Amino acid sequence: MKTEKPNDVLQGTLDLLILRAVSLGPLHGYGVLLRIHQMSGEELLIQQGSLYPALYRLEHQGAITSEWGESENNRKAKYYRLTRLGRERLSEETERWERMSGIINQILRVTPKEI
Amino acid sequence: MKTEKPNDVLQGTLDLLILRAVSLGPLHGYGVLLRIHQMSGEELLIQQGSLYPALYRLEHQGAITSEWGESENNRKAKYYRLTRLGRERLSEETERWERMSGIINQILRVTPKEI
DNA sequence: TGATCTTCCTAGATTATCTAGGGAAGCCAG
DNA sequence: CTGGCTTCCCTAGATAATCTAGGAAGATCA
Numbered sequence: 001m002k003t004e005k006p007n008d009v010l011q012g013t014l015d016l017l018i019l020r021a022v023s024l025g026p027l028h029g030y031g032v033l034l035r036i037h038q039m040s041g042e043e044l045l046i047q048q049g050s051l052y053p054a055l056y057r058l059e060h061q062g063a064i065t066s067e068w069g070e071s072e073n074n075r076k077a078k079y080y081r082l083t084r085l086g087r088e089r090l091s092e093e094t095e096r097w098e099r100m101s102g103i104i105n106q107i108l109r110v111t112p113k114e115i
Numbered sequence: 116m117k118t119e120k121p122n123d124v125l126q127g128t129l130d131l132l133i134l135r136a137v138s139l140g141p142l143h144g145y146g147v148l149l150r151i152h153q154m155s156g157e158e159l160l161i162q163q164g165s166l167y168p169a170l171y172r173l174e175h176q177g178a179i180t181s182e183w184g185e186s187e188n189n190r191k192a193k194y195y196r197l198t199r200l201g202r203e204r205l206s207e208e209t210e211r212w213e214r215m216s217g218i219i220n221q222i223l224r225v226t227p228k229e230i
Numbered sequence: 231t232g233a234t235c236t237t238c239c240t241a242g243a244t245t246a247t248c249t250a251g252g253g254a255a256g257c258c259a260g
Numbered sequence: 261c262t263g264g265c266t267t268c269c270c271t272a273g274a275t276a277a278t279c280t281a282g283g284a285a286g287a288t289c290a
Contacts (some may be wrong), residue, residue, distance in 0.1 A: 010215065011246070011247075016223075024225075028269090030268050039225045040221065041218070044218055044222075050246080071267075071268075073267065073268090075256065075267060075269095076268075077269080078268085097219065101216050103158050104128055106155065107154045108131075108209060110139075126278075127277080129277085162278075162280085163237095164240090165278050165279065167239065169277085172277095188288090190236060190238095190287070191285095
């Protein structure tokens with residue numbers, strides 16, 4: 001797996017990515033990592049030290065719930081699924097992302113004449 | 116002026132926006148704030164408490180230099196301009212932004228079948 | 231005179247993320 | 261059956277970015 005250097009742009013977007021990954025079906029923590037990797041076209045590999053605190057955070061905020069189960073490889077694994085609140089949160093964060101990335105793109109494209 | 120709530124997506128993008136603003140011509144700190152506001156179509160108003168530390172940081176990294184001058188309103192003002200290093204940094208950060216925002220958009224668009 | 235605006239700055243808190251581990255259990259090659 | 265690899269969980273501490281919440285000082289204007 002390709003490893004990525006710490007990533008500033010990722011800041012503030014991790015929750016969104018996790019919510020999105022979990023929204024496609026329940027996952028254990030490590031699976032979130034793998035699914036994001038996969039969904040990004042193998043470009044993005046988030047750190048476990050970012051992932052687990054984020055899962056903890058999201059669970060405590062009520063956006064996801066967890067349940068112990070068994071993984072595809074017979075190992076104990078904690079499965080996370082999106083709550084209704086998490087679904088709302090996902091759409092809020094998505095909108096937020098679209099708004100902000102739009103603004104940033106606009107700033108990057110403005111030409112001197114236009115200001 | 117519209118004020119914005121703290122903004123997670125902005126995390127890790129502030130330097131890029133500042134470099135971009137300064138790249139369109141030398142500016143004093145407060146002017147950076149105003150120019151970003153303007154370039155964003157009045158959508159984005161960064162906090163002074165984020166701005167000044169960032170300017171300090173960028174200056175210490177050699178991406179911008181400062182010089183005391185006088186503002187349009189006869190006030191003492193510190194003018195910042197991009198250095199050669201800053202210009203390189205701007206294009207690196209722009210590329211980084213484009214890469215990362217592309218990946219994030221891709222993750223937001225993937226449908227269950229595709230994974 | 232007092233209020234408001236512009237322009238600079240700092241201190242402290244908060245929070246996210248990263249680095250850098252550790253633990254345990256299954257799988258597989260030799 | 262032993263050693264190493266992979267999977268899966270977790271925590272502690274450092275670092276760094278940003279925000280909140282001010283202060284200072286000069287200009288302008290009512």
